Amino acid sequence: MDWQERIRAKGLRISEPRRQIMTLLAETTVPLSPAAIHTCIQKQGGSLSLASVYRTLRLLEDLDLLCQVYLADGNLGFMVHDSGHHHHVLCRCCNRSVDFPGNDDLLALAARVEELTGYTISDHMLQFYGLCPQCRQA
Amino acid sequence: MDWQERIRAKGLRISEPRRQIMTLLAETTVPLSPAAIHTCIQKQGGSLSLASVYRTLRLLEDLDLLCQVYLADGNLGFMVHDSGHHHHVLCRCCNRSVDFPGNDDLLALAARVEELTGYTISDHMLQFYGLCPQCRQA
DNA sequence: GTATTATTGAGAAACTTTCTCAATAAGAGG
């Protein structure tokens, strides 16, 4: 089920802003902030209001079509959400981001933390930071 | 070396705002946002400007006396930084937060991700979310 | 004490995010 079907399935409509944002995010490897998305699309000749960017991002994230990552500088960026549980590695230099499938690596740790703290753990957030192949050479 | 020494070691001064904020954060188990810190101290009868809160938080974090955590709602909160590498578990209900010592659990995963992505991993961010013992009962 | 100067407060300014509402356009049905 692609993103358009997912939107229609909710009784919502495929509009130009939604198309523009999904297209932009689908072809970039760098997570983009709302402001960056706005200026980026305007540079390409497109036109959409900043309010629409925020509205659309929230919608697409609710539909699980996008996910947020914390950039190296602490800001938030949006990316298309790949299927299945996964995490991201981000380049501290260029922000380029790649995801990798989530697996059971954290299960043992989570169990230990539950025992240690008394909390009941339901989920987690994990991101790796480093240098991408391109930036390592420079 | 306590926080006052750490500040003096940099040639900086122990001021009232710095004392108030460190005291407040030392006695709370819930990570607080800048605005929350501001109103909280004013309620206690103290007085400090919001600008000072931001300035002081940045300073204390640079000195590694505070650390930031991402609350369940996506906002940022500040806590006193315990010594050594560690992570946090946050309660999705009351935000109460506890830390646990970092260990080598992620080393194997990081190595796998390096191989998979070609990135060179330097560090990571990890937080667990769930319910604290108090909230689980309610 | 006194001098030096780091630090603060208050308000302006920049920036980010949300809200409102009339105008527009997507999709359903004929």
Added chain:
DNA sequence: CCTCTTATTGAGAAAGTTTCTCAATAATAC
């Protein structure tokens, strides 16, 4: 293909957050 319904948008106001400026204050050294 046209019309109707209503979800969606744009533009600007509004709310909220973070930074900046600079004169006044206060912490430390001597």
